Amino acid sequence: MILWVMPDSGARTKTDYQKLVERFKKEHPSAQITVQVLTRNQLWKKVFTLKHPAAGEVIPDLIQIPHYWTALLTRSGVAENLSKLDPGLSLSSALAPLRAHCYKPGTKDLYSYPWWFDMSALHYRVDHLKFVTKNPEEELSTWEGLLDVCARLQEYFKEVDGYYPMQNGDWRGSLSTRSTFMEVWGRGADLFTPDLRDTLIHTPAFKQGVKDYIDLALKQYMPILRERGSLGTMISGKASMLLSRKQGLASFHGRGRSRVRTLPVPRTGQQPQAYLSGMNLMINTVGKDKETALEFIKWSSRADNQVKYASAMEVFPAFEDSFEQLIFSSSQRLQTYATILASARALPNITITGTVIELLNKILAVSATQIVEGRFTQASLDIELDKAAKETQYLLSLYEG
Amino acid sequence: MFDKEAFTLFKFAKKLNQSFQNRRELLDCALPALRDLFKLDRVYFFNWQQERALLSLNLMCKKEYCMDMQEDISVLGEPDFLKTLLRDGIADSTELNYPAVYVLLRWKKPNMILDGEEVRTVRKDSVGVLRLERFRRNRHFTEAEKKLIKSVAAEISHNLTNTEEDQAKNQRLNIATALNDLATIFASSLRLSDGLELILQGVQKYFRFDRVRLYQTNYDGTKIKSILGIDISGEVARQTGEDLPEDERTLLKEIFSSGATYRSINNVVYIPLKVQRKKVGFLTFDNLLSRRRIDYLDFISLKQFSSQIALAIDNASLFERVQELSNYDELTKLPVRRFFSEKFSEEIYRSKRFDLILSLIVLDIDLFKQINDTYGHQIGDWALKEVSRVIRTSLRQTDFPCRYGGDEMVIMLPRTNDEEAKIIAKRLKERINAIAIPDRYTDGQRVTLSISQGIASFPQDGRNAEELFEKADKALYWVKDGRRGTFAVYREVADQVEE
Numbered sequence: 001m002i003l004w005v006m007p008d009s010g011a012r013t014k015t016d017y018q019k020l021v022e023r024f025k026k027e028h029p030s031a032q033i034t035v036q037v038l039t040r041n042q043l044w045k046k047v048f049t050l051k052h053p054a055a056g057e058v059i060p061d062l063i064q065i066p067h068y069w070t071a072l073l074t075r076s077g078v079a080e081n082l083s084k085l086d087p088g089l090s091l092s093s094a095l096a097p098l099r100a101h102c103y104k105p106g107t108k109d110l111y112s113y114p115w116w117f118d119m120s121a122l123h124y125r126v127d128h129l130k131f132v133t134k135n136p137e138e139e140l141s142t143w144e145g146l147l148d149v150c151a152r153l154q155e156y157f158k159e160v161d162g163y164y165p166m167q168n169g170d171w172r173g174s175l176s177t178r179s180t181f182m183e184v185w186g187r188g189a190d191l192f193t194p195d196l197r198d199t200l201i202h203t204p205a206f207k208q209g210v211k212d213y214i215d216l217a218l219k220q221y222m223p224i225l226r227e228r229g230s231l232g233t234m235i236s237g238k239a240s241m242l243l244s245r246k247q248g249l250a251s252f253h254g255r256g257r258s259r260v261r262t263l264p265v266p267r268t269g270q271q272p273q274a275y276l277s278g279m280n281l282m283i284n285t286v287g288k289d290k291e292t293a294l295e296f297i298k299w300s301s302r303a304d305n306q307v308k309y310a311s312a313m314e315v316f317p318a319f320e321d322s323f324e325q326l327i328f329s330s331s332q333r334l335q336t337y338a339t340i341l342a343s344a345r346a347l348p349n350i351t352i353t354g355t356v357i358e359l360l361n362k363i364l365a366v367s368a369t370q371i372v373e374g375r376f377t378q379a380s381l382d383i384e385l386d387k388a389a390k391e392t393q394y395l396l397s398l399y400e401g
Numbered sequence: 402m403f404d405k406e407a408f409t410l411f412k413f414a415k416k417l418n419q420s421f422q423n424r425r426e427l428l429d430c431a432l433p434a435l436r437d438l439f440k441l442d443r444v445y446f447f448n449w450q451q452e453r454a455l456l457s458l459n460l461m462c463k464k465e466y467c468m469d470m471q472e473d474i475s476v477l478g479e480p481d482f483l484k485t486l487l488r489d490g491i492a493d494s495t496e497l498n499y500p501a502v503y504v505l506l507r508w509k510k511p512n513m514i515l516d517g518e519e520v521r522t523v524r525k526d527s528v529g530v531l532r533l534e535r536f537r538r539n540r541h542f543t544e545a546e547k548k549l550i551k552s553v554a555a556e557i558s559h560n561l562t563n564t565e566e567d568q569a570k571n572q573r574l575n576i577a578t579a580l581n582d583l584a585t586i587f588a589s590s591l592r593l594s595d596g597l598e599l600i601l602q603g604v605q606k607y608f609r610f611d612r613v614r615l616y617q618t619n620y621d622g623t624k625i626k627s628i629l630g631i632d633i634s635g636e637v638a639r640q641t642g643e644d645l646p647e648d649e650r651t652l653l654k655e656i657f658s659s660g661a662t663y664r665s666i667n668n669v670v671y672i673p674l675k676v677q678r679k680k681v682g683f684l685t686f687d688n689l690l691s692r693r694r695i696d697y698l699d700f701i702s703l704k705q706f707s708s709q710i711a712l713a714i715d716n717a718s719l720f721e722r723v724q725e726l727s728n729y730d731e732l733t734k735l736p737v738r739r740f741f742s743e744k745f746s747e748e749i750y751r752s753k754r755f756d757l758i759l760s761l762i763v764l765d766i767d768l769f770k771q772i773n774d775t776y777g778h779q780i781g782d783w784a785l786k787e788v789s790r791v792i793r794t795s796l797r798q799t800d801f802p803c804r805y806g807g808d809e810m811v812i813m814l815p816r817t818n819d820e821e822a823k824i825i826a827k828r829l830k831e832r833i834n835a836i837a838i839p840d841r842y843t844d845g846q847r848v849t850l851s852i853s854q855g856i857a858s859f860p861q862d863g864r865n866a867e868e869l870f871e872k873a874d875k876a877l878y879w880v881k882d883g884r885r886g887t888f889a890v891y892r893e894v895a896d897q898v899e900e
Binding site for chain 2: 007011013014015037038039040041042044045048049051052054056072075076077162171172173174224225226227351352355358359362365368369372373391394395398399
């Protein structure tokens with residue numbers, strides 16, 4: 001079986017998967033598994049060509065996908081109907097927010113299965129924040145408060161070479177679309193209207209939400225487009241806060257230098273918002289070893305494997321029991337996530353969601369370059385968002401649902 | 402004297418001395434070799450996006466393995482670093498707190514361009530960058546090492562040029578094979594619609610577009626006649642031009658008139674289909690959903706292939722017109738007897754197979770010979786045209802009329818019982834009775850036309866085409882026997898007909 005995954009653990013992804021596969025093979029000794037790591041960009045491009053593989057091209061059997069790709073891959077005929085492969089497969093114990101993203105829209109047929117998920121949060125170094133605020137929890141509850149704390153931190157650490165108040169949570173070191181959702185939602189906008197027939201990307205609230213996030217880079221509170229390793233990091237003491245998922249936070253424990261606290265993402269509106277990103281497993285319709293792929297899916301959803309895998313990858317298990325088991329056996333800091341989950345939202349599982357994210361990624365990539373070049377203007381960003389809105393509206397007319 | 406540098410280079414070149422399918426395969430071999438040679442902790446390969454002054458990470462190679470990764474680094478804020486890198490081909494990292502050097506790779510990449518109708522290959526400069534890292538702070542890169550790294554980078558660059566050349570050749574070969582396959586599919590399709598469907602499916606399969614659509618236009622290329630489309634699910638959809646949303650129609654007309662063909666930024670390609678400057682339609686391919694850039698080589702290959710499609714569509718349209726002419730009577734514009742018989746047999750078969758009903762009307766113009774003799778053949782022809790016009794415009798879409806011969810006409814009424822057939826016969830009778838011969842031919846007298854009609858129904862009156870026709874004809878003769886201008890259902894007069 002060939003398994004395609006994304007580099008969730010950065011440079012140690014392959015090692016993590018090696019261990020996972022070894023555990024699976026203990027129970028399934030005859031299974032032959034090859035793990036291939038693809039970046040999300042590559043995976044996005046490749047899933048569109050899977051149905052018609054060229055001669056000599058690798059054909060995966062099982063693929064890790066962001067949960068909101070299910071509708072797209074079902075529609076394009078790439079995702080296998082799991083309910084057909086195993087009518088007994090059920091989502092009854094999966095966490096409620098993850099269930100809708102496994103079905104073909106409008107049906108009760110499963111086309112992907114939850115694997116793990118993650119949520120956005122704000123992490124900060126207690127020892128740094130104490131220099132600039134007496135009540136970080138309250139100050140960091142709003143976006144304005146966050147910017148204010150950033151300004152004070154920048155001033156306090158102005159002598160520290162290469163210091164930024166925020167560590168960049170984007171794994172490319174650029175501006176990240178996923179980091180804009182909480183601000184956009186807080187401003188009362190979204191990618192689509194509730195009936196999913198129209199887009200809201202062109203609305204002032206959406207633009208304001210994006211601007212909230214971009215401000216971090218514009219005001220130089222967060223580094224962008226710099227060499228990985230040279231950036232200010234919380235561990236090295238060259239950053240004090242991080243807007244990010246849970247992933248990567250385990251490193252804070254090992255060093256023992258500083259205490260890190262976790263809070264919900266500062267709100268831009270009345271309520272705190274959290275972005276929930278789920279990762280699902282999908283079986284390729286033209287894969288050759290669907291049997292092992294299905295076995296792997298079922299094995300992965302078992303509580304003991306969920307907990308082990310989630311701990312190794314620093315993510316959350318997708319099933320209720322294992323989630324609770326992980327959360328309540330973790331440090332106090334991580335228990336914040338139980339609260340965050342209550343307000344967490346996912347992107348809708350419709351055909352064009354992935355495409356819209358691609359559009360926004362491009363816009364933010366251009367904005368990042370413009371910021372570095374010192375020629376960014378809000379007007380140019382607004383124009384790009386208006387264009388993206390038109391494109392999105394057109395796509396909605398082509399690919400409803 | 403032993404030249405260590407030359408020997409090292411020889412060993413490195415030997416490792417790369419093999420055929421690579423693509424750049425990734427080459428780097429998968431070269432980067433670990435580089436890592437081992439210089440005892441590196443990590444090696445990275447970046448693409449240089451010159452227009453954005455950005456280094457975009459592609460591949461990371463560490464001790465155990467190589468892995469695809471992504472990272473963007475702007476080099477704009479680093480003019481000295483950039484200057485050094487471009488001037489010397491190698492530069493130390495100015496930001497990392499451990500030893501790291503960047504080394505430039507320059508190679509040639511073949512690109513196909515369309516020069517008029519000719520396809521030419523031009524070789525463009527490509528630039529990439531390797532970053533070599535050692536995590537231990539005291540393990541700096543010596544000048545001798547840097548010199549050797551540059552030589553090794555030159556070797557990799559040389560191999561990149563060869564690999565890109567081979568890859569382009571393979572790509573062209575694959576496309577040629579694909580187009581050849583498509584042409585074979587097209588040539589072996591008997592019907593145009595089937596052929597086009599297979600072609601579009603083939604294009605989507607080989608070139609892996611999200612959507613493929615064929616727009617056919619009318620003879621002068623001003624209106625969109627129909628659309629045949631295949632979307633990402635692979636489903637075939639047919640649409641007539643009338644159903645197109647207004648904005649899409651306008652957009653497509655604009656594209657047609659402007660001749661815009663390749664819009665790579667929008668991931669859409671439009672290829673007009675022309676035969677000797679006559680526009681017969683156009684093909685559009687898009688990757689709107691996946692946002693994948695459509696390769697220019699794919700575009701020019703399909704553009705060349707499009708002339709075959711255009712010619713086939715044009716031939717088929719001409720064939721359809723010829724067929725149309727031979728199937729329809731020139732005077733009355735009604736289908737001819739042969740065409741009708743084909744359709745009638747098919748419909749009888751369908752009715753038997755699915756237990757459906759069907760009726761048949763046989764009619765002729767009353768006293769037609771007299772009209773010809775009295776007013777001349779010109780008026781006779783006029784009468785035939787007028788009666789046919791009424792028939793054509795009074796029937797439902799599913800009904801099928803024909804000029805059977807002389808002034809005799811037949812109408813097939815699928816899924817119609819005799820009562821419904823009587824309603825249609827009555828409508829025809831009334832409308833034809835309203836037709837008056839122009840009074841300049843009748844000395845001012847009002848002379849109107851009338852028809853006699855006989856009706857038979859399947860399965861009650863007959864179970865095959867001949868039987869049904871015979872019964873309807875008998876009912877017609879019963880009407881003509883002193884009841885002209887009316888109609889009769891065979892079963893209702895059977896006892897009077899079958900004496």
